[in-house]
Amino acid sequence: MAKLDIALIQTACGPSPRRNFDKALSLMASAVKKGAKVICTQELFKSRYFCQQESYELFKLAEPVTENSATVKELGAFAKKHKAVIVASLFEKRAEGVYHNTAAVLDADGKYLGKYRKMHIPDDPQFYEKFYFAPGDLGYKVFRTRYADIGVLICWDQWYPEAARLTALMGAQIIFYPTAIGWLPPDKAVYGERQHASWETIQRSHAIANGCYVAAANRVGFEQDPAGKDGIEFWGQSFVADPYGTVIKRASVGKEEVLVVPVDLDVINAKRVQWPFLRDRRIDSYADILKRYADGQE
Numbered sequence: 001m002a003k004l005d006i007a008l009i010q011t012a013c014g015p016s017p018r019r020n021f022d023k024a025l026s027l028m029a030s031a032v033k034k035g036a037k038v039i040c041t042q043e044l045f046k047s048r049y050f051c052q053q054e055s056y057e058l059f060k061l062a063e064p065v066t067e068n069s070a071t072v073k074e075l076g077a078f079a080k081k082h083k084a085v086i087v088a089s090l091f092e093k094r095a096e097g098v099y100h101n102t103a104a105v106l107d108a109d110g111k112y113l114g115k116y117r118k119m120h121i122p123d124d125p126q127f128y129e130k131f132y133f134a135p136g137d138l139g140y141k142v143f144r145t146r147y148a149d150i151g152v153l154i155c156w157d158q159w160y161p162e163a164a165r166l167t168a169l170m171g172a173q174i175i176f177y178p179t180a181i182g183w184l185p186p187d188k189a190v191y192g193e194r195q196h197a198s199w200e201t202i203q204r205s206h207a208i209a210n211g212c213y214v215a216a217a218n219r220v221g222f223e224q225d226p227a228g229k230d231g232i233e234f235w236g237q238s239f240v241a242d243p244y245g246t247v248i249k250r251a252s253v254g255k256e257e258v259l260v261v262p263v264d265l266d267v268i269n270a271k272r273v274q275w276p277f278l279r280d281r282r283i284d285s286y287a288d289i290l291k292r293y294a295d296g297q298e
Contacts, residue, residue, distance in 0.1 A: 007036035008238040008259040012221030040087040042219040043180040062093035080110025089178035108146040118154040142170040168210035177216040182234035208245040211272040243271040
């Protein structure tokens with residue numbers, strides 16, 4: 001399909017994983033009614049953003065992510081019933097003591113196509129992800145779905161041009177970014193506008209540099225820090241950018257939304273022919289990219 005509608009699910013999350021899941025399924029069904037063929041959830045959509053604190057108890061939220069795991073089977077049944085591709089961000093329990101921030105991909109016939117494990121793991125105030133997640137070890141992935149070849153990266157991955165480039169070079173026509181990002185109350189007045197602008201700009205830049213669509217699904221709502229001191233105000237504003245970096249459609253700051261956006265995959269080739277960035281890459285000159293810092297020292 002050259003032309004199709006894709007959807008981003010932007011929601012607030014409560015304390016019940018089952019209720020969060022049911023709400024997401026309801027919003028996905030709404031997206032299908034609006035014509036969506038590929039649907040992406042926000043990051044860790046079944047729970048509140050638990051990484052605000054370091055708690056061993058919260059590892060109980062994790063679950064296996066396999067073809068036969070309960071959530072994947074339920075998502076597969078939905079995908080098959082509605083003939084929709086699903087990208088779902090989950091807290092994966094891989095083994096005792098080994099956990100990942102993972103996205104599962106279901107094709108439009110309900111088939112489990114596989115998963116992507118978040119490669120870049122942050123550790124910032126109230127984003128204590130290194131406590132919970134091991135870095136991804138599956139590499140960058142592209143999933144050949146019924147409607148499009150899609151890549152999936154997750155939240156902190158969106159700041160790294162290398163991740164977007166490698167995903168695009170593997171054939172991704174659309175890169176989806178399930179996301180959970182927002183303002184810390186003490187920072188919003190000083191940095192808030194610039195933080196959001198940076199977040200959107202870097203992803204639009206990935207679309208331009210790689211000649212592909214970029215789709216970021218963020219959560220909304222204020223989630224209290226369990227210590228009761230601060231919290232995170234998730235800024236929503238999920239969006240889809242075309243291969244020229246133009247935002248086709250953007251969700252609101254504070255409302256739950258089903259953002260359905262039309263994309264035309266033929267634009268990808270047209271853009272890449274007009275601006276042949278991939279053709280003109282000097283791959284013979286990039287060896288230093290494999291160093292931590294290219295200052296002449298190892």
